[in-house]
Amino acid sequence: MTEPDFEELLRVVTQRLRLKEKERRELLDELRDHYEARKDALLAEGLSPEDAVRIALSDFGDAVELSGNFNQVTRLQHRRLLMRITTGTTIAAAALLLAVAAFLPQSHNAPLTAIVQAQTTPPVAAKSADASDPGTDGNAEVERRLERLIEVRLENVPLQDAVKYVGATVEVDILVSKSVIDNGWIPDEDVVLKLEYREIPARAVLELLLEERDLSFTIRDGVVRIVGAGQSNELAVYPVQDLALRVDAQHQDGGVAALRDRAPKQGNLRGGSAGTMAGSGMAGASGMAGAPGMGTGSAPGASLAGTANPLPLSTHSLAELITQTVASETWSTNGGSGTIMEYNGLLVVNQQPKVQAQIRKLLQMLRAAKAVELQKLQGGPSSA
Amino acid sequence: MKSSSNSDWMKGSLDLMVLSVLAGGSKYGYLLQQELQQASGGLVELQAGTMYPLLHRLESEEWIRSRWDETTGRRRKWYELTDAGRNRLTQQAREWQSYADCIRALLARVIDPVPRPA
Numbered sequence A: 001m002t003e004p005d006f007e008e009l010l011r012v013v014t015q016r017l018r019l020k021e022k023e024r025r026e027l028l029d030e031l032r033d034h035y036e037a038r039k040d041a042l043l044a045e046g047l048s049p050e051d052a053v054r055i056a057l058s059d060f061g062d063a064v065e066l067s068g069n070f071n072q073v074t075r076l077q078h079r080r081l082l083m084r085i086t087t088g089t090t091i092a093a094a095a096l097l098l099a100v101a102a103f104l105p106q107s108h109n110a111p112l113t114a115i116v117q118a119q120t121t122p123p124v125a126a127k128s129a130d131a132s133d134p135g136t137d138g139n140a141e142v143e144r145r146l147e148r149l150i151e152v153r154l155e156n157v158p159l160q161d162a163v164k165y166v167g168a169t170v171e172v173d174i175l176v177s178k179s180v181i182d183n184g185w186i187p188d189e190d191v192v193l194k195l196e197y198r199e200i201p202a203r204a205v206l207e208l209l210l211e212e213r214d215l216s217f218t219i220r221d222g223v224v225r226i227v228g229a230g231q232s233n234e235l236a237v238y239p240v241q242d243l244a245l246r247v248d249a250q251h252q253d254g255g256v257a258a259l260r261d262r263a264p265k266q267g268n269l270r271g272g273s274a275g276t277m278a279g280s281g282m283a284g285a286s287g288m289a290g291a292p293g294m295g296t297g298s299a300p301g302a303s304l305a306g307t308a309n310p311l312p313l314s315t316h317s318l319a320e321l322i323t324q325t326v327a328s329e330t331w332s333t334n335g336g337s338g339t340i341m342e343y344n345g346l347l348v349v350n351q352q353p354k355v356q357a358q359i360r361k362l363l364q365m366l367r368a369a370k371a372v373e374l375q376k377l378q379g380g381p382s383s384a
Numbered sequence B: 001m002k003s004s005s006n007s008d009w010m011k012g013s014l015d016l017m018v019l020s021v022l023a024g025g026s027k028y029g030y031l032l033q034q035e036l037q038q039a040s041g042g043l044v045e046l047q048a049g050t051m052y053p054l055l056h057r058l059e060s061e062e063w064i065r066s067r068w069d070e071t072t073g074r075r076r077k078w079y080e081l082t083d084a085g086r087n088r089l090t091q092q093a094r095e096w097q098s099y100a101d102c103i104r105a106l107l108a109r110v111i112d113p114v115p116r117p118a
Helices: A004-017 A021-044 A049-058 A063-081 A090-101 A110-119 A137-146 A159-170 A178-182 A202-211 A254-266 A269-276 A283-295 A315-325 A353-383 B007-022 B029-039 B048-060 B083-111
Strands: A083-085 A149-158 A174-176 A191-201 A215-220 A223-228 A234-239 A339-343 A346-351 B064-069 B076-081
Touching (some): A004 A021, A004 A063, A021 A049, A137 A202, A149 A202, A159 A174, A159 A202, A178 A223, A191 A202, A202 A215, A215 A353, A234 A353, A315 A346, A346 A353, B007 B029, B007 B083, B029 B076, B048 B064, B076 B083
Parallel strands (some): A174 A223
Antiparallel strands (some): A149 A191, A215 A223, A234 A346, A339 A346, B064 B076
16 A cells, blocks of 8 residues: 555646656556555665655655656657658648648638638738838748748647747747746646647647637747737738728729629629619628629639628728638627727727738738729720 | 765766666666665665656667566566667767776876876
8 A cells, every 4th residue: 555645746746747648557657666665675674664654755756856857858758759840832831721720719710811821922921011010021031930831749748848849940039928927828837738730830830839828929029929819919000992992982993984884794783783883872782792793703702702892891891801700709899809990091900910910911812802803894895 | 866966977977877777687666776776885876756757768768668567466667778778878888988087087186196106
């Protein structure tokens, strides 16, 4: 029989180590065997049972020290397995991101990231003039490196180590902000139970690791900083007049004129007229009927269906579109920290960098879809 | 470990000590601990709390391997050297010897500064 103190030590140690069941059982068996053998030997030397127990127990040190020693071993083991840089195309990254997206908690947010990723080459180039930050070369380089595909095999690795090695693998400096440490958000005991991907962008690994812990990261001065999810918010102003103008405000625009000319020729009275009726008080109808009409042959916008129709949007509905389709749970209306305001044809957004990036990409897609549509319409009448 | 004055040196050579005891045949933890103590003339007293993590690390580095024996009625984990571990031990033993020779030669002058008579 083993003594309660020793069993308590084992309980604490195995709890701190978060082992798999088999590993836990084997460790218990091994340490118990040692304890028993030592105690028996001490008893055989003539020591009292109390002394034998005390000395046998002291051989293991305290629980913190012992689990700390074992933890170092675990870290070393996994350091070797951790990650290996691989190279890959953006398309491969997108495909993988899609796979990863399925595992993200915000499933309605993830597909957008994936789709956007698939259509933007290279992803970092998506950082457009819309971005409000100075966009230093260092930050752009860090963003580029975070898009690198890495292999990840993490099991029972402390979060801190996991994050550190993502940084080391793609050669970016990762700093855990003091407030995060002060809040004890990355304690040594916070262990990544299992994370395995053959090829995944480093950025996605960081997001996977941090999101479920209410953490986020931001890139500043060429350094990745890990911060609390709400703390990473940054302000961005997006000029969206070009997307927000109503159709009737664009009468001088050749493309829209073409749309008006062409619509009846489609022979689809309801759908055709709806496309031009945005300014005639039937916004609801135009929104619904216009979308399928616009969608035909518009491959880039197909995945976003109605949202790809750039014409009848006001800034208000654009804000609505964004809050409903991009990371919807992160907006203040849904209990998050993000805010969006319309001001004189500008969208003022306070959000996490990740969401800002998604917004930039969405706006890019909307512009691309609009350009395709206008081009098509401009060419339309002459070919008809 | 027993002595604190030389514990830093010992930390650096614990791997080597454990591997060298295992070179004499497979051992379970308690047996290894006792043999190491005896072989070092009681100088090296490797605590269980240090030894088991060390054994697990050596195993993960594949210098040693383990197997469970249940024939005695008590489940017991035995460790033995792998070929890689034996090679490493041999190589490190050589390095250690030449290092020790170098230190010994240097320290001899400190301990015995008087020139020996010709």
